[in-house]
Amino acid sequence: MADSHDYQPPKVWTWSNPNGGKFSSTNRPIAGATHEKDLPVGKHPLQLYSLGTPNGVKVTILLEELLALGHKGAEYDAWLIKIGDGDQFGSGFVEVNPNSKIPALLDRSGPKPIRVFESGSILLYLAEKFDAFIPKDIAGRTETLNWLFWQMGSAPYLGGGFGHFYAYAPTKIEYAIDRFAMEVKRELDVLDRRLAENAYIAGDQYTIADIAIFPWYGGLVKGWSYGAAEFLSVQEYKNVQRWADAILARTAVKRGRMVNRLTGDPSEQLRERHEASDFDTKTQDKMA
Numbered sequence: 001m002a003d004s005h006d007y008q009p010p011k012v013w014t015w016s017n018p019n020g021g022k023f024s025s026t027n028r029p030i031a032g033a034t035h036e037k038d039l040p041v042g043k044h045p046l047q048l049y050s051l052g053t054p055n056g057v058k059v060t061i062l063l064e065e066l067l068a069l070g071h072k073g074a075e076y077d078a079w080l081i082k083i084g085d086g087d088q089f090g091s092g093f094v095e096v097n098p099n100s101k102i103p104a105l106l107d108r109s110g111p112k113p114i115r116v117f118e119s120g121s122i123l124l125y126l127a128e129k130f131d132a133f134i135p136k137d138i139a140g141r142t143e144t145l146n147w148l149f150w151q152m153g154s155a156p157y158l159g160g161g162f163g164h165f166y167a168y169a170p171t172k173i174e175y176a177i178d179r180f181a182m183e184v185k186r187e188l189d190v191l192d193r194r195l196a197e198n199a200y201i202a203g204d205q206y207t208i209a210d211i212a213i214f215p216w217y218g219g220l221v222k223g224w225s226y227g228a229a230e231f232l233s234v235q236e237y238k239n240v241q242r243w244a245d246a247i248l249a250r251t252a253v254k255r256g257r258m259v260n261r262l263t264g265d266p267s268e269q270l271r272e273r274h275e276a277s278d279f280d281t282k283t284q285d286k287m288a
């Protein structure tokens with residue numbers, strides 16, 4: 001690989017693997033399955049294939065919130081997809097998500113299973129299915145969707161842009177880090193101004209917009225992402241901090257963050273979730 005200052009793109013790009021980046025062993029320029037592998041199926045109507053990343057936990061937080069509200073139909077099996085091992089390229093997973101990215105959901109409650117992929121689509125599907133965490137009035141619903149789509153469009157600048165070049169790229173490129181640090185700070189300021197005037201992102205109600213935004217931007221201001229809290233001066237975003245603390249205090253959020261998690265304190269990792277009581281075992285582990 002040429003030094004970034006010397007690089008002149010060739011006429012036609014070709015794939016030179018590995019490129020030294022953190023995900024170079026699984027990233028490839030073609031879609032589709034690399035191997036045959038069926039997905040496991042548990043006993044609940046909802047089958048989730050995921051990992052405890054910011055995109056993954058959006059869904060487990062919403063499912064735990066729905067269960068906390070008493071929606072028994074939201075019971076789910078959460079299966080682990082290890083993206084570092086290439087599980088997202090197994091044939092069964094690709095059938096549920098042709099884009100080979102977690103999270104992916106299969107709703108088997110009806111006569112024919114319905115596949116749902118893209119975390120924003122999954123949040124909207126579940127909110128509509130259970131008529132919860134999305135306002136019923138057109139103005140409130142639209143404001144919720146405005147912010148849900150804002151998250152889907154903005155987070156790639158945070159993860160794929162800033163996080164990638166600040167934490168994962170094999171060389172530190174000042175231009176790339178500057179460009180994405182600037183954009184991420186602008187996004188944090190958008191949220192901070194919004195939350196100066198509203199308890200939650202879409203207004204006074206906690207909605208799927210909060211659930212989508214919290215794992216990314218809440219995680220960033222809480223210092224969980226990329227070791228970049230000091231670099232981005234996240235303490236400046238006081239309203240985002242206040243909002244993140246309020247969301248983090250919710251039991252369903254604590255539970256949702258544990259599901260399919262492979263990092264951090266082992267007592268907070270529930271690698272697969274099949275029953276509500278799976279969390280109790282973890283609480284016992286913690287107290288032991």
Ligand SMILES: N[C@@H](CCC(=O)N[C@@H](CS)C(=O)NCC(=O)O)C(=O)O
Pocket residue numbers: 026027053054055056083088100101102103117118119120
């Ligand atoms: N826009 C997608 C993004 C999903 C995504 O990027 N998932 C990552 C983990 S957070 C993934 O599965 N990466 C595996 C890969 O790129 O091969 C969503 O929100 O669902």
